[in-house]
Amino acid sequence: MKRLSRIAARLAAAVIAGGCFSIMTVSAKSTLKGDMNGDSIIGKGDVRLLQGYLLGDNSIKEEQLPCADIDGDGRIDGFDLALLKKNIASHTDKIPAGTWRAEGSKGVRYYNFRSGTVYDENSGINTSYTCTVSETNLYFDKNVCGDVGHALYSWRDDTHLVLRWDKGYIEELTYFCDAPINYSRMLSGQYVGTGSYGTRTFDFNGLNGTFKNTDGTGMGFRYSVSGNNYVFYLGAAGTPKKAVRTDIDSMHFNLKWEDGTVERFTQHNIVTRAGITYVNGILIANKTYSLPSTYNPGGLTADAQAAFKKMQSDAWNAGYNLWICSGFRSYAYQSQLYNNYVARDGKAKADTYSARPGHSEHQTGLAMDINNASDTFNNTAEARWIAANCYKYGFILRYPQGKQNITGYKYESWHVRYLGTALAKEVYNSGLTLEEFLCIDSVYKS
Numbered sequence: 407m408k409r410l411s412r413i414a415a416r417l418a419a420a421v422i423a424g425g426c427f428s429i430m431t432v433s434a435k436s437t438l439k440g441d442m443n444g445d446s447i448i449g450k451g452d453v454r455l456l457q458g459y460l461l462g463d464n465s466i467k468e469e470q471l472p473c474a475d476i477d478g479d480g481r482i483d484g485f486d487l488a489l490l491k492k493n494i495a496s497h498t499d500k501i502p503a504g505t506w507r508a509e510g511s512k513g514v515r516y517y518n519f520r521s522g523t524v525y526d527e528n529s530g531i532n533t534s535y536t537c538t539v540s541e542t543n544l545y546f547d548k549n550v551c552g553d554v555g556h557a558l559y560s561w562r563d564d565t566h567l568v569l570r571w572d573k574g575y576i577e578e579l580t581y582f583c584d585a586p587i588n589y590s591r592m593l594s595g596q597y598v599g600t601g602s603y604g605t606r607t608f609d610f611n612g613l614n615g616t617f618k619n620t621d622g623t624g625m626g627f628r629y630s631v632s633g634n635n636y637v638f639y640l641g642a643a644g645t646p647k648k649a650v651r652t653d654i655d656s657m658h659f660n661l662k663w664e665d666g667t668v669e670r671f672t673q674h675n676i677v678t679r680a681g682i683t684y685v686n687g688i689l690i691a692n693k694t695y696s697l698p699s700t701y702n703p704g705g706l707t708a709d710a711q712a713a714f715k716k717m718q719s720d721a722w723n724a725g726y727n728l729w730i731c732s733g734f735r736s737y738a739y740q741s742q743l744y745n746n747y748v749a750r751d752g753k754a755k756a757d758t759y760s761a762r763p764g765h766s767e768h769q770t771g772l773a774m775d776i777n778n779a780s781d782t783f784n785n786t787a788e789a790r791w792i793a794a795n796c797y798k799y800g801f802i803l804r805y806p807q808g809k810q811n812i813t814g815y816k817y818e819s820w821h822v823r824y825l826g827t828a829l830a831k832e833v834y835n836s837g838l839t840l841e842e843f844l845c846i847d848s849v850y851k852s
Contacts, residue, residue: 438560438568440490441473442466446570448494448560449542456487494542497561501539504584505630507613508569510577516613517579521586524550527612532589544569583630583637587613591631591651596676598845599661601669608671636661655832657686657843672845685844688825689770692841692848693757693814696764699737703771706733709800710772710824717799726791731820732775735768757850758816765850767804772824779820789819797834800827809839814848 440448442455456474459466460483466474476486476493501519508515514527525532535548544557557569565581593610599617600606606624608617618624629638634651649661657673677684681698684690691697706714718728735743741763747756767773776792783789793803801822805815823840825833833843841848 438562439473439476440493441560442470444470446568446576447542447558448490448562449558450494453487453490453494456482456490460484460487493561498541499539500561501537501544502567502579502581505582505587506567506579507582507628508577508579510569511575512577514612514614515577516582516587518586523586525587525589525612527614530612582613582628583632585630585632588631588633591634596674597671598674599669599671600845602667603669606669607674655836656829657832658836672843674845676846685846688829688840688844689772690840690844690846691761691765691767691770692846693761693765693850694847696762697737697769699764701769702736703734705771706730706774707771707824709826710774713800713824713827714774717796717801720799721788721791721795724791726788728776728788728792730774731777731779732768733773734771735766737763737769740764740766740769757814758810759818761815762850767821767823773804774822775818775820776822777820779818784817784819786819792822793819796822797830798827800824800830802830802833802840804840806839809842812839812841812848814850 438446438448440452440456442452442459445451455463455466459474471482474482474486476489479485502517503520505516505518508517512526516525516527517523519537522535522537523532524535533548533550535546535550537547538545542558542560544559546555546557555572557571559567559569561567567579569575569577569579571577592613593608593615595610597608597610598605599608603619605620606617609615613630614626614628616624616626625641627638627640628644629636631637636649636651638647638649639645640647648664652660652662654660654670659671660668661671662668673686675686682689682701683695685695714728714730721728740761744756744760744762747760750756761767768775777783777786777788793806796803801824803819804821804823805813805818807817810816824830825840833840836843
């Protein structure tokens with residue numbers, strides 16, 4: 407008892423001096439409260455060590471003494487032993503409920519013990535398993551952490567626990583949410599949010615992410631999803647904010663936040679390969695995004711040609727005559743055209759109706775001018791038929807009336823762009839230009 411009094415005095419002095427024993431991380435020298443033997447797990451062995459220590463056994467090392475101060479009062483006594491026993495007794499044979507976020511040497515993973523799933527954030531793989539519990543042992547029927555079968559576990563409290571796998575991997579788990587996560591509704595990559603909150607850019611990585619406002623402010627978040635119901639936990643404080651998702655099309659959805667505000671989200675994954683820009687997988691050539699001079703598909707793509715032939719045939723049967731007056735144009739040919747227009751009308755005017763070399767959709771092999779590339783075509787019956795029907799064949803009217811400040815070009819009733827039938831229908835139904843649909847601009851930078 408004299409030794410206990412001396413230790414208690416030292417601990418009390420440390421507390422007065424500003425020392426802190428409530429360290430929550432697990433390391434080689436464990437500071438997990440109650441982990442007497444340093445194995446990162448709270449179990450019956452720890453009870454025996456603490457009980458022996460209180461009875462005069464000197465087997466506990468001095469650096470482990472902070473772990474013995476369970477109630478954090480600066481003393482090691484019977485209250486600490488009682489709390490340790492209570493912790494173990496209340497959690498023995500208890501499988502965690504809900505979804506838990508795990509961090510450790512295997513990265514970030516999400517467990518739902520009742521549904522029997524673990525999602526690996528790095529690989530994106532979701533594994534189903536069956537788990538049983540016996541005292542402080544968890545038994546798995548599948549390899550979920552490099553070990554088949556077994557992990558010891560212990561609870562810090564009702565929202566924190568530790569798993570120690572047989573190969574020594576340690577994972578610290580924190581309660582995340584009650585419902586199983588609907589991984590099919592997880593978000594990936596970048597989205598642009600527009601609405602009452604202004605324009606915000608969201609970057610999603612697994613169940614975590616960040617958002618930035620146009621002024622550069624923003625914060626990190628994590629989120630859970632069950633069906634169409636999302637809960638975002640914002641910032642370090644994890645302030646929850648609920649939202650309900652409504653899908654619009656393959657690249658857009660709305661989130662209705664709990665305050666009634668609706669925010670439109672647009673998928674916005676921009677990738678450049680070999681100098682060619684793809685937005686959500688769509689090849690883009692406009693005033694902002696250019697093609698290299700070497701890009702040359704050799705003509706209209708096979709899909710674009712086949713789609714036009716089908717459209718031409720159906721138009722003919724309906725009493726309209728369509729033909730291609732200008733299809734694929736090489737970089738060199740576009741350069742020649744543009745320079746001639748500049749010489750005739752000046753650069754400013756030429757930029758309203760002709761693309762600079764590398765910026766023309768005709769170079770993609772996916773765009774074409776139909777019948778007559780001049781304003782005289784605008785009010786013809788064929789022009790009206792194209793505007794009303796081209797989406798059925800995978801085309802969109804690329805430069806519609808009233809959108810000149812968005813597309814960067816004047817109204818061209820003759821210019822269509824091939825996207826494929828599914829996407830062309832989405833763009834047509836949206837009433838948006840391709841720039842608006844993808845949340846991109848079309849502006850020369852110089």
